[in-house]
Amino acid sequence: MSLRTDQSLIAEWIKPRSRVLDLGCGDGTLMAHLQEHQEVKGYGLEIDEENIVQCIHKGVDVIQTDLDKGLSEFKKDTFDYVIMTQTLQAIRYPDRLLKEMTRVGREAIVTFPNMGHWKNRIQLALAGHMPKSKTLPYEWYNTPNIHLCTLTDFENLCAVNNIEILDRATVDHEHQSSLGMKLFPNLLGEIAIYRFRQND
Amino acid sequence: MQEGTRPVDNVGLVEPKTAHFSETLELASGSKLQSFDIVYETYGELNKERSNAILICHALSGDHHVAGYHTPQDKKPGWWDNAIGPNRAIDTNRFFVVSPNNIGGCSGSTGPLTTNPETGKPYGPDFPLVTVKDWVKTQAMLADKLGIDVWAVIIGGSLGGMQCLEWSIAYPDRLKHTFVIAAAPKLSTQNIAFNEVARQAIRSDQNFNDGHYYENDNKPELGLMLARMLGHITYLSDDALDEKFGRELRDGKLKFGYDAEFQIESYLRYQGRSFVGRFDANSYLLLTKVLDYFDPASDTDGSLAKAMAPATAEFLVISFSSDWRFSPERSQEIVSALLDADKCVSYIEIQSKQGHDSFLMPIPRYHQVLSTALDRIAEGLGIS
Numbered sequence: 001m002s003l004r005t006d007q008s009l010i011a012e013w014i015k016p017r018s019r020v021l022d023l024g025c026g027d028g029t030l031m032a033h034l035q036e037h038q039e040v041k042g043y044g045l046e047i048d049e050e051n052i053v054q055c056i057h058k059g060v061d062v063i064q065t066d067l068d069k070g071l072s073e074f075k076k077d078t079f080d081y082v083i084m085t086q087t088l089q090a091i092r093y094p095d096r097l098l099k100e101m102t103r104v105g106r107e108a109i110v111t112f113p114n115m116g117h118w119k120n121r122i123q124l125a126l127a128g129h130m131p132k133s134k135t136l137p138y139e140w141y142n143t144p145n146i147h148l149c150t151l152t153d154f155e156n157l158c159a160v161n162n163i164e165i166l167d168r169a170t171v172d173h174e175h176q177s178s179l180g181m182k183l184f185p186n187l188l189g190e191i192a193i194y195r196f197r198q199n200d
Numbered sequence: 201m202q203e204g205t206r207p208v209d210n211v212g213l214v215e216p217k218t219a220h221f222s223e224t225l226e227l228a229s230g231s232k233l234q235s236f237d238i239v240y241e242t243y244g245e246l247n248k249e250r251s252n253a254i255l256i257c258h259a260l261s262g263d264h265h266v267a268g269y270h271t272p273q274d275k276k277p278g279w280w281d282n283a284i285g286p287n288r289a290i291d292t293n294r295f296f297v298v299s300p301n302n303i304g305g306c307s308g309s310t311g312p313l314t315t316n317p318e319t320g321k322p323y324g325p326d327f328p329l330v331t332v333k334d335w336v337k338t339q340a341m342l343a344d345k346l347g348i349d350v351w352a353v354i355i356g357g358s359l360g361g362m363q364c365l366e367w368s369i370a371y372p373d374r375l376k377h378t379f380v381i382a383a384a385p386k387l388s389t390q391n392i393a394f395n396e397v398a399r400q401a402i403r404s405d406q407n408f409n410d411g412h413y414y415e416n417d418n419k420p421e422l423g424l425m426l427a428r429m430l431g432h433i434t435y436l437s438d439d440a441l442d443e444k445f446g447r448e449l450r451d452g453k454l455k456f457g458y459d460a461e462f463q464i465e466s467y468l469r470y471q472g473r474s475f476v477g478r479f480d481a482n483s484y485l486l487l488t489k490v491l492d493y494f495d496p497a498s499d500t501d502g503s504l505a506k507a508m509a510p511a512t513a514e515f516l517v518i519s520f521s522s523d524w525r526f527s528p529e530r531s532q533e534i535v536s537a538l539l540d541a542d543k544c545v546s547y548i549e550i551q552s553k554q555g556h557d558s559f560l561m562p563i564p565r566y567h568q569v570l571s572t573a574l575d576r577i578a579e580g581l582g583i584s
Binding site for chain 2: 043049052053055056057059061062063064073074075
């Protein structure tokens with residue numbers, strides 16, 4: 001049960017004994033890690049039955065949820081962190097869900113594939129087709145990723161919604177980070193990781 | 201039992217036991233029972249630590265005979281045999297399973313058929329109305345008798361799920377986990393309406409005689425049959441009925457009369473008639489009332505989250521996509537309250553076709569969820 005680098009980064013950002021809600025928690029790997037190593041409490045939300053069984057197997061409390069329906073069952077500031085890894089781009093109304101995340105959690109953390117990565121730019125600009133990569137393996141007609149964005153797009157949305165960005169990191173598809181990525185995150189980062197909160 | 205005639209993962213031949221309680225039982229209604237019996241079955245072995253016990257709470261027409269066979273000639277095993285046995289989802293190699301018949305029923309525990317010590321005749325309609333609270337209280341008394349301080353898991357579907365909720369509220373220290381399956385935190389108006397039609401069917405039967413029908417040989421069979429037919433429709437989904445019977449005719453053509461012409465008609469009549477043979481009308485009336493009355497939130501200003509506050513058990517809530525009697529939305533009400541009350545809870549909606557009755561079916565994903573959760577629990581208890 002090893003963490004991806006984006007998950008490891010998130011784990012570093014989360015304070016021990018926090019209350020965490022993990023949206024689209026998959027097989028529960030991150031929550032199980034946080035529970036075991038950081039005494040975190042909370043729930044995973046997941047839609048896929050097989051993943052839910054895996055969560056139960058790992059002892060992660062999981063609620064079958066369609067994230068497109070929002071988080072209305074949770075009250076304001078119920079959690080210290082609301083996490084969503086690699087799911088934002090598959091959400092029908094990402095702007096609404098981001099607001100929901102900052103309502104339910106004091107802080108929120110998301111990771112998503114960066115459409116502004118140079119390989120994606122080249123595929124569209126020179127080869128003239130929709131970008132495909134290890135993080136974005138689908139064809140345009142069968143992709144679940146209906147709302148792809150770049151770091152710039154994401155930060156613009158945060159600005160419009162008065163969301164304050166507290167931390168930003170980028171990694172490549174092997175989930176490594178580099179100096180180049182720190183200097184030119186929107187060009188060289190394949191996966192973006194943000195920690196943010198709602199300003200009143 | 202003969203080798204090889206039945207699957208090895210069946211609990212085999214079982215014998216019901218009776219626990220007698222000579223103390224007076226005060227009921228939620230204020231009525232009292234001077235003494236009472238609970239009939240129950242057990243499967244598997246209670247371990248030395250007494251930590252591996254699972255309680256199964258039955259639904260409206262269920263009873264203590266959950267798994268195995270009473271005689272080698274039995275055509276059908278207990279009502280949840282597909283889930284209980286060696287290496288089955290609820291594995292009797294690891295767990296000690298206890299399944300009582302609730303009081304007020306008609307399968308051996310004290311109920312309307314029991315002789316009233318004050319009159320020397322069956323209680324009949326004079327048997328006091330009981331509630332889920334009363335049932336859970338008597339189940340706790342049975343647990344005391346069996347030496348079980350804490351249940352590893354309490355499992356119940358439908359009305360059984362309501363007992364799980366009540367256990368977690370009334371005796372939070374006496375259960376570690378509970379599986380609340382195809383349940384609801386209270387009946388909907390529509391549910392109560394269905395129950396009322398069922399009751400009126402029985403009560404308006406000319407043989408009902410205000411419930412005093414044991415003396416003469418004429419039981420309110422027609423009324424009970426109608427009640428069951430109605431109930432049966434609500435336990436299945438439109439799709440399941442359509443798939444099973446469609447508009448198929450028994451004789452292949454219309455006969456322009458009122459005999460059972462469509463297959464569904466004869467199926468319902470058969471279900472109704474066979475129910476009459478095994479169930480008592482007074483019990484049925486009483487059990488529908490138990491359902492109607494259950495509403496733990498009524499003690500806490502209508503807040504289910506407040507009602508669940510005392511609970512310490514870890515909850516697994518399971519619903520079924522085609523269940524319209526106790527729909528997934530009703531299970532989600534339970535989940536929302538538990539989240540609100542900051543309890544440990546997992547929730548899954550199983551895709552199924554069979555309506556409310558899905559909770560009795562061996563749906564692979566459903567049984568996988570049960571066995572995965574129980575594996576984890578067994579691991580926590582140190583049971584291999």
